[in-house]
Amino acid sequence: MVRIGNIDLGAFPLLLAPMEDVSDPPFRAVCKENGADLMYTEFISSEGLIRDAAKSRQKLDIFEYERPIGIQLFGSDVQTMGACSAIATQANPDLIDINYGCPVKNVACKGAGAALLQDIPKMVKMTEAVVKSTHLPVTVKTRLGWDDTTKNILEVAEQLQDIGIQALTVHGRTRVQMYKGAADWTLIARLKENPRLHIPIFGNGDIDSPEKALEYKNRYGVDGIMIGRATIGNPWIFNDIKHYFRTGERMAPPTISERVDTCRRHLEFSIKWKGPVLGIFEMRRHYTNYFRGLEHFKPYRMRLVEAMRFEELNEILEEITHHFSEAVC
Incomplete structure (x- = not known):
């Protein structure tokens, strides 16, 4: 130990x-x-x-x-x-x-x-x-x-x-x-x-x-x-x-839902700790990283970094879940 x-x-x-x-x-x-x-x-x-x-x-x-x-x-x-x-x-x-x-x-x-x-x-x-x-x-x-x-x-x-x-x-x-x-x-x-x-x-x-x-x-x-x-x-x-x-085996990579859920929890805590303005602003650097590798993600990233309310961000995250889950299927 x-x-x-x-x-x-x-x-x-x-x-x-x-x-x-x-x-x-x-x-x-x-x-x-x-x-x-x-x-x-x-x-x-x-x-x-x-x-x-x-x-x-x-x-x-x-x-x-x-x-x-x-x-x-x-x-x-x-x-x-x-x-x-x-x-x-x-x-x-x-x-x-x-x-x-x-x-x-x-x-x-x-x-x-x-x-x-x-x-x-x-x-x-x-x-x-x-x-x-x-x-x-x-x-x-x-x-x-x-x-x-x-x-x-x-x-x-x-x-x-x-x-x-x-x-x-x-x-x-x-x-x-x-x-x-x-x-x-x-x-x-x-x-x-x-x-x-x-x-x-x-x-x-x-x-x-x-x-x-x-x-x-x-x-x-x-x-x-x-x-x-x-x-x-x-x-x-x-x-x-x-x-x-x-x-000796790798875990399955996180699903789209798991990525979104983790990103959302990160966002919620950021708002709770830093307040609604700074908490949302400072999350912007993380969105690209959470969804790295997803094709045609740029439009969603632009919407995420422009949104200034949690409710709007949550709606975009839900869209990401549905859009990319369907794309995988």
Whole structure:
């Protein structure tokens, strides 16, 4: 069994990656329904929490059915990260996660996220500040290194474990790679081979099918897998992978009705959490993903993104159910 502190995650947990503008409570709800074992909030700015910014505060919202759930933090100042960890602890998550992996310019160029891979002593001090500021388990998500000449994850992992982190997730790319090229899991495997490391090691990067999940599980020996972009429009991937592990066969793909029902639940929660205007507006990015692969879907997508009332959206979703079900028949 894989454990983070007192959190039992089962034999081989599947984790939903924290993704900005994606892994909010409405999206997490449908992923939890479909088999995610551990989820995280969108990453939250330490500076935003300290300033009590409304957007950062709202990201602290967690719900009982989501458990176990981690709050992920990022920042560039050691003291501020410690202080915001204490604030996040008051939201009563199951763990605190530190983001040392985000490669995007407006994070890394401000000295946060993957930028800390260029300053390991500061990363260690920051992690120690977070560990000391909370009674909760602290975990870290990071990358192999800043670039091909500084793949330092093997040394970093030992240092972070020694100051108290209780799990480590590694994305198999450097910061310079961003999301390009293939993720390299060979160094992640070497972490698992290190007899000094006793914390769970989770692999992340390029897992987009049950077949690849099983291949990487067996080849690299990780304790679990974190899945990010492949979950967008496909929250069923968690149960699909679990079914494949058990049976060696893939689950049947979701029917049109199942896609519509999941999309509708996502929409309802989005409205409930964000309000009728913002909740509907921010769902627009998800429609194409839920109905990816359907021929001649564009007219429906245009209607979905233009509609501003739930009743109208629900009618369009019902039309999609009938139209595409009949097309399949």
